[in-house]
Amino acid sequence: MATHTLPPATERWLEHYPVGAVVACGSVTLSEAELLEFAERYDPQPMHVDRAMAEAGPFGGLIASGWHTIGLMMPLFVEHYLPFNGMAAPGIEEVRWHRPVRPGDTLRPQVTVLESRVSQSRPEFGVVRCLVEVFNQKDELVLSLRPTNLIRRRPDAAAQG
Amino acid sequence: MATHTLPPATERWLEHYPVGAVVACGSVTLSEAELLEFAERYDPQPMHVDRAMAEAGPFGGLIASGWHTIGLMMPLFVEHYLPFNGMAAPGIEEVRWHRPVRPGDTLRPQVTVLESRVSQSRPEFGVVRCLVEVFNQKDELVLSLRPTNLIRRRPDAAAQG
Numbered sequence: 595m596a597t598h599t600l601p602p603a604t605e606r607w608l609e610h611y612p613v614g615a616v617v618a619c620g621s622v623t624l625s626e627a628e629l630l631e632f633a634e635r636y637d638p639q640p641m642h643v644d645r646a647m648a649e650a651g652p653f654g655g656l657i658a659s660g661w662h663t664i665g666l667m668m669p670l671f672v673e674h675y676l677p678f679n680g681m682a683a684p685g686i687e688e689v690r691w692h693r694p695v696r697p698g699d700t701l702r703p704q705v706t707v708l709e710s711r712v713s714q715s716r717p718e719f720g721v722v723r724c725l726v727e728v729f730n731q732k733d734e735l736v737l738s739l740r741p742t743n744l745i746r747r748r749p750d751a752a753a754q755g
Numbered sequence: 756m757a758t759h760t761l762p763p764a765t766e767r768w769l770e771h772y773p774v775g776a777v778v779a780c781g782s783v784t785l786s787e788a789e790l791l792e793f794a795e796r797y798d799p800q801p802m803h804v805d806r807a808m809a810e811a812g813p814f815g816g817l818i819a820s821g822w823h824t825i826g827l828m829m830p831l832f833v834e835h836y837l838p839f840n841g842m843a844a845p846g847i848e849e850v851r852w853h854r855p856v857r858p859g860d861t862l863r864p865q866v867t868v869l870e871s872r873v874s875q876s877r878p879e880f881g882v883v884r885c886l887v888e889v890f891n892q893k894d895e896l897v898l899s900l901r902p903t904n905l906i907r908r909r910p911d912a913a914a915q916g
Contacts, residue, residue: 636826639833640840647840660844661825665797668822672800679801679808682818686850691843 603678607748608720611710619674619703622666624658626697632662657694663737664689667703667728675705681719681744689739693730700731708740718752719744764839768909769881772871780835780864783827785819787858793823818855824898825850828864828889836866842880842905850900854891861892869901879913880905 598615600606633642637659640647648656658666695701709723722745728737746752759776761767794803798820801808809817819827856862870884883906889898907913 635830637829637833639837641843651840652842657843659829661822661829664822665826668798668820669796672798676800679812681813682802682852682855683821685852687848689847689850691846694843 600675603673603676606677606745607751608710608712608722608745609748609751611707611720611722611724611745613707613710615707617675617705617707619667619670619705621700621702622670623700624662624666624695624697626656629656629658629662629697632665633659637661653694653696655696657696658699660689660691660737663691663695663701663728664739666701667726667737670703671705671726674703675724676743677745680746683741683743685742687740687742689737691737693734693736695730695736699736701728701736702730703728712747713744716744718747720747721745761836764834764837767838767906768912769871769873769883769906770909770912772868772881772883772885772906774868774871776868778836778866778868780828780831780866782861782863783831784861785823785827785856785858787817790817790819790823790858793826794820798822814855814857816857818857819860821850821852821898824852824856824862824889825900827862828887828898831864832866832887835864836885837904838906841907844902844904846903848901848903850898852898854895854897856891856897860897862889862897863891864889873908874905877905878908880907882906 597618600610641651641657642659704727706725708725711721713719713721723742726739730736758779761771802812802818803820806817865888867886869886872882874880874882884903887900888896891897
């Protein structure tokens, strides 16, 4: 399927998330200062916070915390994919960090809808599972994860059951 | 098994991670200011950044980004569980946010070793799978996830094969 463009966030309903849709989510570039700032607070391991130890280690330099890579993806996922003021996600299957992310890398998230159905317990919502993939400037996959989101149905569609 | 205490981070080897070991990882209290600061940068959804919309929503107030809950857990996991200067984790199975985390909550991570074995491809390492559970001040489970970590074997143990 060609790249799918969603309406503005306030107009996104379950019907806008067909299985197979691929949504491009812009891009973001990571600076070394931001890498260090995140890691010092949220993931203080030498490969993320200590330039000298990171250079002596297996990656030959600082790499971003995997959680930071997710934190860089999320604002783009919120802007380009999620409905405005949606529900909290109950969980994530299978987070994978495929390659290191380094200072200066540009990250490009892409989302593919895997499953889209009406919720049995809450028929005003749909349950949408997707695959989020984040690529770097060389088009190498650096991160993938599989969130499940609750997405509202358009009120008139939900009323028809 | 009773709560297991690991040696200091620089002296942790595979042998210190037996299956069934339960490691208490201290605690941390979340302020509203910190909740908002994280969410504005890394997860800007109304339930995490907009007090008025959050109060009108299903949780009746601001809740922390689930990624922030992980970011609060990680420094404690690094300090109390991981070996110093370890390897990057390849991935996580099954992240679950069981209950909302709110300003003022105190979070207490606990780690249980699920599997511990010598790596076949890299026999100087062990592959250790664990369950991380984070409880709040009411002992309610708010977060669980299942990381896999590569943990070095003590050099003399690794030399014996």
